[in-house]
Amino acid sequence: xxxxxxxxxxxxxxxxxxxxxxxxxxxxxxxxxxxxxxxxxxxxxxxxxxxxxxxxxxxxxxxxxxxxxxxxxxxxxxxxxxxxxxxxxxxxxxxxxxxxxxxxxxxxxxxxxxx
Numbered sequence: 431x432x433x434x435x436x437x438x439x440x441x442x443x444x445x446x447x448x449x450x451x452x453x454x455x456x457x458x459x460x461x462x463x464x465x466x467x468x469x470x471x472x473x474x475x476x477x478x479x480x481x482x483x484x485x486x487x488x489x490x491x492x493x494x495x496x497x498x499x500x501x502x503x504x505x506x507x508x509x510x511x512x513x514x515x516x517x518x519x520x521x522x523x524x525x526x527x528x529x530x531x532x533x534x535x536x537x538x539x540x541x542x543x544x545x
Contacts, residue, residue, distance in 0.1 A: 456479060461497075464509050472512065484516055484517060498510065498513050498517070498522075498536075501513060503533070507536065510536045510539060514536070514543050515543070522540045
C-alpha cells in the first residue's frame with residue numbers, strides 16, 4: 431500500500447510542476463524573439479499556447495522593461511509593430527515617453543496608432 435501511495439504522489443507532483451516551468455520558458459522565449467526581432471516565431475509561440483499580447487503585457491518583463499520598451503531598446507521594428515497593434519491605446523500613451531527616448535521610429539508608430 432505504501433509503495434503504491436508513493437508512486438501516485440510522484441505522478442501527481444510531476445503534473446503540478448510543468449506549468450510553472452512552462453510559463454517561465456514561454457516568457458523567456460518571448461523576450462528572446464523580441465530581442466532578435468523575430469515576429470514570425472513570436473506569433474507562432476503565442477498562437478500555439480493560446481496567448482494574447484494584451485493579456486501578457488503587464489506580466490512579462492524583459493531585462494526589467496516592458497515588452498514594448500525592450501523591443502524599442504533593441505530596435506526590433508517588426509515585433510514592435512505587432513505589439514503596438516495589439517495593445518490598448520491607454521497603455522501606448524503611458525509608454526510613449528520612455529519609447530521616444532530609446533527609439534524615435536517606434537515612437538512614431540505609436541503616435542500614428544494614437545491618432
